[in-house]
Amino acid sequence: MSEIDLHQELKKYFGFSQFKGLQEEVIKSIVAKEHTFVIMPTGGGKSLCYQLPALINEGTAIVVSPLIALMKNQVDALRGISSEHGIAHVLNSSLNKTEIKQVKKDISEGITKLLYVAPESLTKEENVEFLRGEKISFLAIDEAHCISEWGHDFRPEYRNLRSIIKRIGDNIPIIALTATATPKVQEDILKNLGVTNANTFKASFNRPNLYYEVRPKTANVDADIIRFVKQNEGKSGIVYCLSRKKVEELAQTLQVNGVSAVPYHAGLDAKTRAKHQDMFLMEDVDVVVATIAFGMGIDKPDVRFVIHHDIPKSIESYYQETGRAGRDGGEGHCLAFYAYKDIEKLEKFMSGKPVAEQEIGHALLQEVVAYAETSMSRRKFILHYFGEEFNGGKEDGVDMDDNVQNPKKQIEAQPEVEL
Ligand code: ADP
Ligand code: MG
Numbered sequence: 001m002s003e004i005d006l007h008q009e010l011k012k013y014f015g016f017s018q019f020k021g022l023q024e025e026v027i028k029s030i031v032a033k034e035h036t037f038v039i040m041p042t043g044g045g046k047s048l049c050y051q052l053p054a055l056i057n058e059g060t061a062i063v064v065s066p067l068i069a070l071m072k073n074q075v076d077a078l079r080g081i082s083s084e085h086g087i088a089h090v091l092n093s094s095l096n097k098t099e100i101k102q103v104k105k106d107i108s109e110g111i112t113k114l115l116y117v118a119p120e121s122l123t124k125e126e127n128v129e130f131l132r133g134e135k136i137s138f139l140a141i142d143e144a145h146c147i148s149e150w151g152h153d154f155r156p157e158y159r160n161l162r163s164i165i166k167r168i169g170d171n172i173p174i175i176a177l178t179a180t181a182t183p184k185v186q187e188d189i190l191k192n193l194g195v196t197n198a199n200t201f202k203a204s205f206n207r208p209n210l211y212y213e214v215r216p217k218t219a220n221v222d223a224d225i226i227r228f229v230k231q232n233e234g235k236s237g238i239v240y241c242l243s244r245k246k247v248e249e250l251a252q253t254l255q256v257n258g259v260s261a262v263p264y265h266a267g268l269d270a271k272t273r274a275k276h277q278d279m280f281l282m283e284d285v286d287v288v289v290a291t292i293a294f295g296m297g298i299d300k301p302d303v304r305f306v307i308h309h310d311i312p313k314s315i316e317s318y319y320q321e322t323g324r325a326g327r328d329g330g331e332g333h334c335l336a337f338y339a340y341k342d343i344e345k346l347e348k349f350m351s352g353k354p355v356a357e358q359e360i361g362h363a364l365l366q367e368v369v370a371y372a373e374t375s376m377s378r379r380k381f382i383l384h385y386f387g388e389e390f391n392g393g394k395e396d397g398v399d400m401d402d403n404v405q406n407p408k409k410q411i412e413a414q415p416e417v418e419l
Helices: 006-014 023-031 046-056 068-080 097-108 125-132 156-168 183-193 221-231 244-256 270-281 315-322 340-350 355-373 378-385
Strands: 036-039 060-064 088-091 114-117 136-141 174-178 199-202 210-216 236-240 261-264 287-290 303-308 332-338
Touching (some): 006 023, 006 046, 023 036, 023 199, 036 183, 046 068, 060 156, 068 088, 088 097, 125 156, 136 156, 156 183, 174 183, 210 378, 221 244, 221 303, 221 332, 244 261, 261 270, 270 287, 332 355, 355 378
Parallel strands (some): 036 174, 060 114, 136 174, 210 332, 236 287, 236 303
């Protein structure tokens, strides 16, 4: 086979003239039909890592993805780059018989380069039987952390993937992709897939433009938040709260104090949620007060602050949620209010769960406590948690946190105050 000009292919299919980060190395590994493990933060450009090789390689690439909405978006985008409608398909339970027949025909004729499936569809006997007979270029597992109980989004169906892949074909290259950087989850992914010899590509998770700060949470926390928001008037920000009730209360308190804010949580009807999200994106309001229901897939580049009224249940969640600040590379202030009482509250929430889950939850929470109470560089702490040694300089954000700027004593827990 003659040498493929990857830059030319990138330009041809996607219109980009440069690869982002490690994309080119990853793509080379996949084109060479080797097992490949990709760890890149959200927005790093993971989709292209398997889409381009799928378009180049012979056969159909199977892409396992947990979310139907995500699959649909990707398929629509891929159809836009080709005159061939069948270039990408989703295979799921919403298709009728005629549609399924067409998908299978397109695969058999070699038209389909990417077949998106949810894990539960891949498990179906008739699909396994069909795919066994087809030419499969590789199998990509997006959001691969769903395999691990240590991840933030464990999906039991992901556990069956290994045996299914084996049945579809013996030597299918496996590509696992995730934005979860913890070594524990990474080990789990490879172990569960039974892959020992993957080429691993891990991008840095450092966000040099984010400033990390933790303040003790007192009875005056709402006033502290109002003051912060007022000092940042006109800037976009997200305030995360644990409960829907608190979201409503705090949004109102902010409004009463002259801040343009809207609430967002899963208890609001779909119309109101969409409206509030749009108001935030269109900058009709500065602040959205939200539960963690807000944020997935929201791409507002100029979010200038993310405040946590309540500390989240893991460092990973904290990283994901604060990661929504400063996407444009500009200022992004990440401020968390911490009281040990909130940790106890989170522990209590878990008490009804299976013991194994509680143990994991407890271990994750202990890391949150360590982060909140540390006097070391918060950036260093977060990156260390992700298995990354931070030795960066000013351009890497070395002094962008409270502990580095004002070295101080540990923050003491405040057990007595009513929150
Ligand atoms: P991830 O899955 O890692 O979160 P995505 O695959 O959704 O990231 O990509 C994030 C954004 O980066 C998308 O808008 C995508 O079009 C863009 N992107 C990916 N690769 C490149 C590239 N080489 N040049 C420019 N933009 C890119
Ligand atoms: Mg992705």
